[in-house]
Amino acid sequence: MGLRSTDTQWGATNKLLHWALFLVVLATFVAVNVAGTYDRGTDERAWWMVMHRSFGLLAMLIMVVYLILRPWARRPYQHGALWQSHLSTVVHLGLVLLVIGMPIAGLLMSQFAQREVSVFGWFAIPVVLGENRDLSSMIYDAHTKVAAPLVFVLILLHIGGALWHHFFDKDNTLTRMLK
Numbered sequence: 001m002g003l004r005s006t007d008t009q010w011g012a013t014n015k016l017l018h019w020a021l022f023l024v025v026l027a028t029f030v031a032v033n034v035a036g037t038y039d040r041g042t043d044e045r046a047w048w049m050v051m052h053r054s055f056g057l058l059a060m061l062i063m064v065v066y067l068i069l070r071p072w073a074r075r076p077y078q079h080g081a082l083w084q085s086h087l088s089t090v091v092h093l094g095l096v097l098l099v100i101g102m103p104i105a106g107l108l109m110s111q112f113a114q115r116e117v118s119v120f121g122w123f124a125i126p127v128v129l130g131e132n133r134d135l136s137s138m139i140y141d142a143h144t145k146v147a148a149p150l151v152f153v154l155i156l157l158h159i160g161g162a163l164w165h166h167f168f169d170k171d172n173t174l175t176r177m178l179k
């Protein structure tokens with residue numbers, strides 16, 4: 001397997017970044033849900049939220065690297081009917097936009113609430129924007145009530161599509177991303 005995709009196979013670059021992205025996005029979900037099991041103001045909740053924010057920022061970074069390398073790394077031809085490739089393009093685009101947009105929203109809500117964002121406790125992103133509590137809470141609502149359920153649904157559709165190809169269409173869409 002080469003670093004770049006061929007017309008029929010994914011290259012190592014796309015595969016490595018794709019599965020790293022999957023694990024890191026999974027970690028953001030796990031962290032925020034574990035944080036939710038602790039009361040507000042506890043150290044445990046604060047720690048898990050640091051993990052949520054840090055993994056979220058890492059996911060954005062991986063996605064940006066993926067996009068920068070994508071024209072060089074290429075992709076194999078897609079299988080299936082035209083509606084399937086159109087639907088998958090919409091879902092992929094949605095995932096790309098949300099994995100980049102959600103961390104930006106997260107950073108902005110912290111900025112407007114005048115809170116630094118600690119990255120894995122290694123360093124902190126300082127507050128550079130002025131206070132705006134209303135805007136912060138609007139972005140909070142967008143992040144938690146709109147974007148979070150949306151990204152969850154898109155991930156389910158994306159996994160559903162992969163399983164559909166595997167079990168109904170019986171093509172190698174899933175296996176060529178795995179192996």
Ligand code: HEM
Nearest residue numbers: 028032052053056057059099102103106107117144148151
């Ligand atoms: C790919 C990146 C991200 C994803 C998929 C994501 C997803 C989520 C989800 C699923 C929730 C829970 C919503 C709920 O309670 O119903 C949430 C909450 C939250 N996220 Fe993110 N997030 C990401 C990145 C970030 C970043 C980078 C920050 C901050 C810098 C951030 C800050 C927050 C905050 C403050 C909450 C509210 C937690 C609470 O209930 O107190 N998120 N996010």
Ligand code: HEM
Nearest residue numbers: 021022025026075078088092095096155159162173174177
């Ligand atoms: C948070 C999790 C995930 C994100 C953000 C994500 C994102 C993406 C994106 C953006 C692409 C398009 C790649 C490109 O065109 O260069 C893609 C392709 C793909 N993903 Fe995921 N993915 C995630 C999880 C998964 C999971 C859990 C599976 C398997 C069950 C999966 C299976 C695939 C497959 C098979 C492809 C290739 C589709 C094709 O050939 O058109 N992904 N993913």
